[in-house]
Amino acid sequence: MVWHQFRYQNKIFWRTPIAAFFTIVFPLLLLVLFTALFGNETIEAYGITTAQYYTPGLAVFAAMSASYTNLAIGTAIARDGLILKRIRGTPIPPWAYLTGRVVSAIYLAFIALVLMMLVGVIFYGIQVYPRTLPSAIVTFLVGVGCFSALGMLVAALSPSGEAAPAITNATLLPIAFISDIFIPIEDPPAWMEVAGSIFPLKAFAVAFRDAFDPNLTGAQFHWPELGLMLAWGVAATLLAIRLFKWEPAAGRSRGPRRQRQPAEGET
Amino acid sequence: MAAIQVTGLVKRYGEVTAVDGVSLRIEEGEVFALLGPNGAGKTTTVEILEGHRAPTSGEISVLGFRPDKGGRDYRERIGIVLQEGSVERDLTVREALDIYGGMYPKRRSTGELIDLVGLGEKAGARIKTLSGGQQRRLELALGLVGDPDLIFLDEPTTGFDPSARRQAWGILENLTALGKTILLTTHYMDEAQHLADRIAVIARGRIIAEGTPETIGGRADGRTLVRFALPTGVTPEQLPVAGAVVSDGTVTVEASSPTRTLHDLTSWAVSRGLELEHLEVDRPSLEDVYLELTGDG
Numbered sequence: 001m002v003w004h005q006f007r008y009q010n011k012i013f014w015r016t017p018i019a020a021f022f023t024i025v026f027p028l029l030l031l032v033l034f035t036a037l038f039g040n041e042t043i044e045a046y047g048i049t050t051a052q053y054y055t056p057g058l059a060v061f062a063a064m065s066a067s068y069t070n071l072a073i074g075t076a077i078a079r080d081g082l083i084l085k086r087i088r089g090t091p092i093p094p095w096a097y098l099t100g101r102v103v104s105a106i107y108l109a110f111i112a113l114v115l116m117m118l119v120g121v122i123f124y125g126i127q128v129y130p131r132t133l134p135s136a137i138v139t140f141l142v143g144v145g146c147f148s149a150l151g152m153l154v155a156a157l158s159p160s161g162e163a164a165p166a167i168t169n170a171t172l173l174p175i176a177f178i179s180d181i182f183i184p185i186e187d188p189p190a191w192m193e194v195a196g197s198i199f200p201l202k203a204f205a206v207a208f209r210d211a212f213d214p215n216l217t218g219a220q221f222h223w224p225e226l227g228l229m230l231a232w233g234v235a236a237t238l239l240a241i242r243l244f245k246w247e248p249a250a251g252r253s254r255g256p257r258r259q260r261q262p263a264e265g266e267t
Numbered sequence: 268m269a270a271i272q273v274t275g276l277v278k279r280y281g282e283v284t285a286v287d288g289v290s291l292r293i294e295e296g297e298v299f300a301l302l303g304p305n306g307a308g309k310t311t312t313v314e315i316l317e318g319h320r321a322p323t324s325g326e327i328s329v330l331g332f333r334p335d336k337g338g339r340d341y342r343e344r345i346g347i348v349l350q351e352g353s354v355e356r357d358l359t360v361r362e363a364l365d366i367y368g369g370m371y372p373k374r375r376s377t378g379e380l381i382d383l384v385g386l387g388e389k390a391g392a393r394i395k396t397l398s399g400g401q402q403r404r405l406e407l408a409l410g411l412v413g414d415p416d417l418i419f420l421d422e423p424t425t426g427f428d429p430s431a432r433r434q435a436w437g438i439l440e441n442l443t444a445l446g447k448t449i450l451l452t453t454h455y456m457d458e459a460q461h462l463a464d465r466i467a468v469i470a471r472g473r474i475i476a477e478g479t480p481e482t483i484g485g486r487a488d489g490r491t492l493v494r495f496a497l498p499t500g501v502t503p504e505q506l507p508v509a510g511a512v513v514s515d516g517t518v519t520v521e522a523s524s525p526t527r528t529l530h531d532l533t534s535w536a537v538s539r540g541l542e543l544e545h546l547e548v549d550r551p552s553l554e555d556v557y558l559e560l561t562g563d564g
Contacts, residue, residue, distance in 0.1 A: 004366075004369050004370070008366045011358070011362070011366075012355050012357060012358065015355075015357035015358070016357060078355075081353040081355075081356075082349055082353045083353055083354065083355060085319070085349065086347070086349060086353070086354065086367075086409070088319065089317060089318075089319070089342060089345070089347040089349075090342055090367065090370045090371070090413070091339040091342045091343040091370055091371060091372070091413070092370045093339065247319075
């Protein structure tokens with residue numbers, strides 16, 4: 001049942017080239033751009049090269065975009081288009097439909113993240129360590145689960161399909177900056193440090209990046225970071241379930257009713 | 268057995284009463300039209316029957332279920348054609364029918380549905396490339412995909428121009444020929460008359476008339492109107508019938524026994540060598556009845 005929904009959501013995703021581009025290709029472009037701009041030198045504060053810094057961070061960013069942004073926008077647009085209302089009239093249990101959406105988003109996040117890491121390994125000499133692989137996988141699952149829940153929460157809160165991209169951009173970009181995704185800030189102001197540590201993106205990036213840091217040893221399980229993401233994820237899930245709506249807000253449901261013309265040659 | 272049995276249905280939104288004591292009984296296999304102006308409570312009533320909303324009060328049994336509590340078992344047996352429904356626009360017609368069909372335990376095959384609504388040439392086309400009329404046909408096919416026992420059609424032709432509406436009726440007639448129970452809402456009198464076995468007129472949240480297209484609003488025992496041009500040189504007082512109204516040179520007589528009235532009039536005219544120009548015998552149209560009932564006239 002969930003499998004059927006998963007395949008269906010997946011099919012729809014790949015039919016929309018723009019979404020596929022932003023999710024998969026855009027973070028790769030950023031990686032190429034940043035390493036070219038800053039040169040693949042060692043970053044003093046971190047003791048790792050630019051590529052070693054950016055590749056896991058942007059992989060996390062790509063995974064977040066595939067889960068958080070896609071789910072928020074896709075679900076809000078589906079509600080505006082009365083697709084959610086149609087689903088509510090079929091025998092599919094609501095949870096199965098929504099789980100299908102989330103699983104499809106996690107699958108895309110996985111593709112985006114693995115692709116980024118592959119590019120890092122092939123072109124920028126990133127090392128993958130078997131000892132940290134379990135941590136990397138657990139971090140990925142907890143992080144993407146957390147951002148999927150947040151994406152569904154934004155979908156629940158968005159008054160319309162147009163509002164969802166505005167909300168995701170307004171939240172994602174500033175938080176990406178204070179979470180050191182785009183620029184490794186060597187000596188950040190205290191408030192930025194605190195703000196960054198409140199939101200789950202930095203936790204996701206730090207835990208994932210350390211799994212690929214050649215200077216570190218051990219399994220690199222980051223329990224506080226995993227705990228923070230889990231807390232955000234659980235809170236967002238509970239709120240999203242409470243607030244989720246299957247129909248557009250009143251007054252929007254009728255939409256602009258177009259005068260329908262019969263097509264040429266239609267009989 | 269009744270497919271739909273509703274008694275004293277009320278739905279309030281805060282201070283607003285959208286549905287105010289509606290009672291309905293729709294038999295299995297019947298095509299039933301809920302007719303009324305915008306805001307009369309049609310859509311709210313249908314959405315309660317579909318299970319999208321819970322009623323404030325009232326007894327409801329649809330196929331033996333209370334719709335908002337019926338869950339999967341109920342939704343497997345109904346088909347909903349949305350008012351301005353939508354489906355993922357990037358899918359093809361065939362894919363959409365396969366995907367939605369896969370949600371039902373028993374289903375009509377995609378090929379059969381495509382034939383039924385006449386989308387054969389468009390089966391492989393993306394939905395966003397279909398014309399408005401073709402998209403409505405796909406909506407119909409999607410409403411039928413689970414081989415439902417009961418079909419809800421909410422304003423199936425609203426926003427159509429007259430020729431698109433005629434086409435849609437053709438498809439809806441195929442549908443009624445399947446022998447399914449159909450609940451249709453519309454604000455077009457002619458649509459209800461054309462498609463339905465029985466009609467209920469709803470206004471301000473209440474059913475104000477119910478019957479077949481022929482009898483609704485007492486139309487069958489309504490009066491007959493006889494009209495003709497007042498012959499030159501004749502004053503209204505000279506006419507051989509009572510209750511004649513003259514306006515703009517046209518005489519209108521409300522006749523309770525029209526054969527008698529016509530006989531009186533024609534033999535009077537013939538004996539005087541007069542011609543009753545523009546002679547017409549007419550019954551109030553369903554449209555007149557509807558406008559009178561809903562107070563829009």
